[in-house]
Amino acid sequence: MSKTRSLVVPLLLAAGLAACGQNAATAENTAATESAVEAESGNTAGMAAAEVDAAANQAAAPAIPEAVPAKAQAATIAALPLKRGYYVESDTPCGQASNATTTLLRREGIGGARDFCEFKKIEQTGPNTYRVTEACGDLQDSAPPETSTSIYTVTGDTAFTAKSEHGWERSARYCAQSTMPPDWRANDISDVTG
Structure with missing residues (x-):
């Protein structure tokens, strides 16, 4: 017993x-x-x-809950792990790119024909996700750039999806300059991408 x-x-x-x-x-x-x-x-x-x-x-009886460990701080990094150069909207063939579907990823930011977003801070929040604080402005307007945050999800080093805190979303993939329409092939972008 x-x-x-x-x-x-x-x-x-x-x-x-x-x-x-x-x-x-x-x-x-x-x-x-x-x-x-x-x-x-x-x-x-x-x-x-x-x-x-x-x-x-x-x-x-219910146990006293154990302390939940604090979330790890996001690591600040110098640049997104993407090839620099032209990125074209995912549903547009590289050879059919236009000003509306093309952006240029530079050392200090990303922009199109009319706008440019300077990367102010890049934090890695997951294996392939990044919180990017960027100052975006219209290249044809003298207004000061507006600072906002976007979440970039990177696929390899040649594709990304960016979601802005304002609701817009963009998916693009890298296009080698030689595969772009003639106007883009002739541009020397080495000073901003190197």
């Missing part, structure tokens, strides 16, 4: 702790500690039935 009670308490304790989200190792440590205390106090006959019930109720 005493062996049965000695097994019942640790089993009840382990089941109760598991229900509360604690792991089995914690339950085993607790059960081992209780067995040692019983042996030390000379209680070889086990606990009385009321004590077993009390222990079972205590084990079933």
Whole structure:
């Protein structure tokens, strides 16, 4: 009978702790500690039935939640891991690119025929996601650039999807300059992409 009670308490304790989200190792440590205390106090006959019930109720009580580890800080990096050069909207063939579907990824930012966004801060938030703080302005307007945040999801080093906090989304992939229409092939972009 005493062996049965000695097994019942640790089993009840382990089941109760598991229900509360604690792991089995914690339950085993607790059960081992209780067995040692019983042996030390000379209680070889086990606990009385009321004590077993009390222990079972205590084990079933909700555990105090463990502290949740703080999220790791996003690492600030110098540049997006993308090839510099022309990027064309994903659904447009490189040879049919236009001002409306083409952007140029430079060392310091990205822009099209009418706008440019300077990268102010790039933080890696996941294996292939980046939070980019950028100052964007219209190249034909003298208004100061507006700062906003976009999330870039990078596929390899030749494609990305960017989602702005303002709601716009753009998916583009790298197009070698030699595959672009004649107007883009003739441009020397080495000073901004090198």
